Amino acid sequence: MTRAAFSYDFPHRHLVSVADLNPVDISLIFERAEHWRAVNKTPDKSSDALKGMTVLNLFFENSTRTQGSFEMAAKRLGADVVNFAIAHSSAKKGESLSDTARNLAAMQPDIMVVRHSATGAPQFLAERTGLSVINAGDGMHQHPTQGLLDVFTMNRHWGSVGGRRILIVGDILHSRVARSNIGLLSMLGADIRVCAPPTLLPTDIDQWGVDVFHDLSEAVIGCDAVMALRQQRERMSGGFIPSGREFFHLFGLSHDTIRRAKPDVLVMHPGPMNRGVEIHTKLADDPKHSVIMEQVENGVAVRMAILELIGANIRKEAAA
Amino acid sequence: MSSSFAITNARLVDPASGHDGPGGILVENGLIAQIGEELDLNSADEVIDAGGKILAPALIDLRAAKEPALTPDGENQSSLAAGAAAGGFGTVVLAPNEHSPLQTAGGFAGMTRALGQHGVRVLSAAAATQDLAGESMAEIGLMAKAGAVYVSNGDNPIADTQVLRRVMSYASQFDLWLSLRAAEPGLSCGAVATESDWSARYGLPSEPTMAERIAIDRAASVAALSGGKLMVDRVSTADGLAAIRDARKRDIEIAATSAIAHLTLNEVDAGGLDSAFRIDPPLRVEDDRRALVAAIADGEIDAIVSDHRPTPFDDKGEPFALAIAGTLALETLLASLLALVHDEELSLVEALRPLTAGPADLLGLPQGRLKTGAPADLVLIDGDTPWVCHPDDFQSPRGNSAWAGRRFIGRVTQTFVDGRSIYNYNG
Numbered sequence: 247m248t249r250a251a252f253s254y255d256f257p258h259r260h261l262v263s264v265a266d267l268n269p270v271d272i273s274l275i276f277e278r279a280e281h282w283r284a285v286n287k288t289p290d291k292s293s294d295a296l297k298g299m300t301v302l303n304l305f306f307e308n309s310t311r312t313q314g315s316f317e318m319a320a321k322r323l324g325a326d327v328v329n330f331a332i333a334h335s336s337a338k339k340g341e342s343l344s345d346t347a348r349n350l351a352a353m354q355p356d357i358m359v360v361r362h363s364a365t366g367a368p369q370f371l372a373e374r375t376g377l378s379v380i381n382a383g384d385g386m387h388q389h390p391t392q393g394l395l396d397v398f399t400m401n402r403h404w405g406s407v408g409g410r411r412i413l414i415v416g417d418i419l420h421s422r423v424a425r426s427n428i429g430l431l432s433m434l435g436a437d438i439r440v441c442a443p444p445t446l447l448p449t450d451i452d453q454w455g456v457d458v459f460h461d462l463s464e465a466v467i468g469c470d471a472v473m474a475l476r477q478q479r480e481r482m483s484g485g486f487i488p489s490g491r492e493f494f495h496l497f498g499l500s501h502d503t504i505r506r507a508k509p510d511v512l513v514m515h516p517g518p519m520n521r522g523v524e525i526h527t528k529l530a531d532d533p534k535h536s537v538i539m540e541q542v543e544n545g546v547a548v549r550m551a552i553l554e555l556i557g558a559n560i561r562k563e564a565a566a
Numbered sequence: 567m568s569s570s571f572a573i574t575n576a577r578l579v580d581p582a583s584g585h586d587g588p589g590g591i592l593v594e595n596g597l598i599a600q601i602g603e604e605l606d607l608n609s610a611d612e613v614i615d616a617g618g619k620i621l622a623p624a625l626i627d628l629r630a631a632k633e634p635a636l637t638p639d640g641e642n643q644s645s646l647a648a649g650a651a652a653g654g655f656g657t658v659v660l661a662p663n664e665h666s667p668l669q670t671a672g673g674f675a676g677m678t679r680a681l682g683q684h685g686v687r688v689l690s691a692a693a694a695t696q697d698l699a700g701e702s703m704a705e706i707g708l709m710a711k712a713g714a715v716y717v718s719n720g721d722n723p724i725a726d727t728q729v730l731r732r733v734m735s736y737a738s739q740f741d742l743w744l745s746l747r748a749a750e751p752g753l754s755c756g757a758v759a760t761e762s763d764w765s766a767r768y769g770l771p772s773e774p775t776m777a778e779r780i781a782i783d784r785a786a787s788v789a790a791l792s793g794g795k796l797m798v799d800r801v802s803t804a805d806g807l808a809a810i811r812d813a814r815k816r817d818i819e820i821a822a823t824s825a826i827a828h829l830t831l832n833e834v835d836a837g838g839l840d841s842a843f844r845i846d847p848p849l850r851v852e853d854d855r856r857a858l859v860a861a862i863a864d865g866e867i868d869a870i871v872s873d874h875r876p877t878p879f880d881d882k883g884e885p886f887a888l889a890i891a892g893t894l895a896l897e898t899l900l901a902s903l904l905a906l907v908h909d910e911e912l913s914l915v916e917a918l919r920p921l922t923a924g925p926a927d928l929l930g931l932p933q934g935r936l937k938t939g940a941p942a943d944l945v946l947i948d949g950d951t952p953w954v955c956h957p958d959d960f961q962s963p964r965g966n967s968a969w970a971g972r973r974f975i976g977r978v979t980q981t982f983v984d985g986r987s988i989y990n991y992n993g
Contacts, residue, residue: 342883342884343883343884343885343888344883344884345883362885364884364885364886364887364888365768365769365770365839365885365886365887366768366839366885366886366887367885369839369885370839370841370884370885370886385769385770385887386768386769386770387768387769387770420769422769425767425769448766448767448769449761449766449774450762450763450766450767451766453763
């Protein structure tokens with residue numbers, strides 16, 4: 247499908263939650279991501295889609311991959327990129343988030359990419375500053391670009407995720423990635439399963455429209471994709487599981503545990519991986535199943551698509 | 567004001583006796599001298615025609631906070647008293663909190679005397695444990711001698727059951743209530759929301775409502791063990807109410823308060839993650855709010871508290887999950903409660919009892935009732951005036967109100983303490 251087929255333009259100037267998107271928005275993002283993915287494979291990657299714009303990377307939590315991915319995406323689109331690692335500066339001096347945001351906004355950037363440990367921080371910044379905000383992960387709430395790149399990766403293998411059986415294994419409770427993925431996958435008609443010990447499931451999981459399993463060998467049966475989540479050690483207080491070793495034996499992905507899935511099952515992980523805790527190192531590196539590096543590659547393309555679409559809307563508003 | 571005056575042509579509402587009908591009051595020397603439709607007006611120096619407005623005992627709040635002395639731009643004793651008077655309160659009790667733990671026995675009498683200088687009767691509770699840490703007892707006895715009206719551990723539960731037992735047992739010799747925030751520490755630690763579909767989807771740190779029930783069950787059993795009096799501070803859930811009912815069946819001396827926020831708001835109000843709705847205990851689901859209102863109607867909750875908490879805007883300048891908890895409430899409490907009366911969830915007598923006779927009976931205060939010989943602490947309420955809540959118009963220098971922008975019907979027009987007018991609204 248092409249943009250003309252919808253006679254509909256991407257309407258958003260923020261991306262805070264996947265709940266803001268409809269299936270047509272998602273198609274528009276993926277259509278552009280496909281384009282940028284191809285461009286990224288050539289030696290001539292630069293574009294001037296965001297020329298003249300400033301993208302502010304505002305990371306209140308440490309991140310290597312996501313921040314790097316956003317930075318690369320924005321630079322390839324011709325934007326100026328400024329990285330602020332706030333974890334080490336103003337917040338420590340007692341400035342409120344509201345003041346920090348207003349000060350940064352006064353420097354007239356165009357797009358803020360925000361990661362924060364508190365749910366709602368990106369929305370809060372969007373409200374306080376009026377700038378375009380892209381959520382790069384807020385607390386245990388949402389990580390929409392990760393969800394989009396995961397679905398994009400699956401779509402590229404299958405054409406569509408509709409009707410596909412997808413299993414998410416591990417720490418669902420603390421995972422913003424799981425919340426974004428489940429939101430997108432259910433909107434797109436996938437058959438979603440989750441598998442985790444009860445201590446790592448949200449209390450209202452029965453209302454998420456997913457099938458819940460505690461036994462991995464049953465959960466994997468007939469799955470088209472299996473996604474491991476990282477143990478969110480930094481968000482855990484108290485014992486949710488007895489040990490990493492016990493978790494691996496009960497819920498870890500390996501060639502053995504996925505043997506009852508579809509033969510060409512995709513194995514995914516949003517990274518960073520704890521090898522030997524949630525995934526066996528041999529499976530993570532097996533090119534027959536593992537699409538983990540594709541996820542990383544597609545991440546840049548999907549983020550370029552989102553930045554481009556939001557940037558176009560900023561230009562449109564400025565012109566109007 | 568003259569030493570003798572009368573208010574006539576009013577709708578008298580006295581929750582203590584359940585009376586709600588036309589009449590007036592004659593005040594002499596700060597006391598209520600006559601009540602009824604036929605007053606001896608010859609002895610009155612001044613007669614106020616209430617024009618059919620509601621005349622009730624001035625309100626009593628068992629839980630408010632001021633900011634520490636000399637806080638820049640902060641709420642001080644005089645702005646607190648002015649806000650209370652504007653809200654119809656004649657008596658306000660300061661409860662301990664982490665900024666003002668109210669644990670210094672040395673200055674306690676002086677503080678309570680100073681608090682009395684602002685028209686409104688400002689009383690104080692005493693800390694139960696040093697720094698409210700739940701470890702060693704504060705000087706409860708000395709503060710009781712200096713006028714403390716109950717004992718409280720502020721917002722903190724007392725985790726150590728042995729400490730809880732000793733505090734309750736020790737406070738019982740002064741016949742003081744121990745007010746406890748009902749939160750099971752392990753389950754509630756770090757929570758900013760109620761465990762619900764809403765909070766799970768947002769991934770907010772949350773506490774199950776059962777944490778309140780477990781805490782009340784435990785504290786009630788400790789009260790049975792120690793012979794103390796337990797005041798459940800800000801019960802907020804149907805589970806908590808069930809625990810209170812069970813305790814009453816066991817003949818335990820137990821009282822309960824509920825905060826105005828939990829009677830009039832629910833978690834849906836916080837749905838936009840507006841930091842103004844970050845409140846402790848967290849806002850609950852609508853079923854809990856309804857259960858609380860039903861408990862008010864049934865008289866199961868002894869007092870409605872404001873849980874008034876002035877907070878700098880900076881503390882709300884953080885996203886919901888990181889914002890400091892608390893809202894201003896003294897100036898909007900009555901109006902937000904009247905909304906429940908207008909919606910016929912409560913009668914006027916039911917709504918006012920936990921703000922007058924209820925708390926007065928808990929603390930053994932003579933005010934809070936329309937009775938010959940009682941102090942003339944009175945409030946005149948125009949039940950039909952519409953107004954919009956603008957925090958800029960507050961007496962308080964702070965603006966952190968969860969009711970900002972709300973439309974209300976009904977407001978306080980005049981407040982009296984000891985027969986002296988301490989607030990008079992001039993439209």
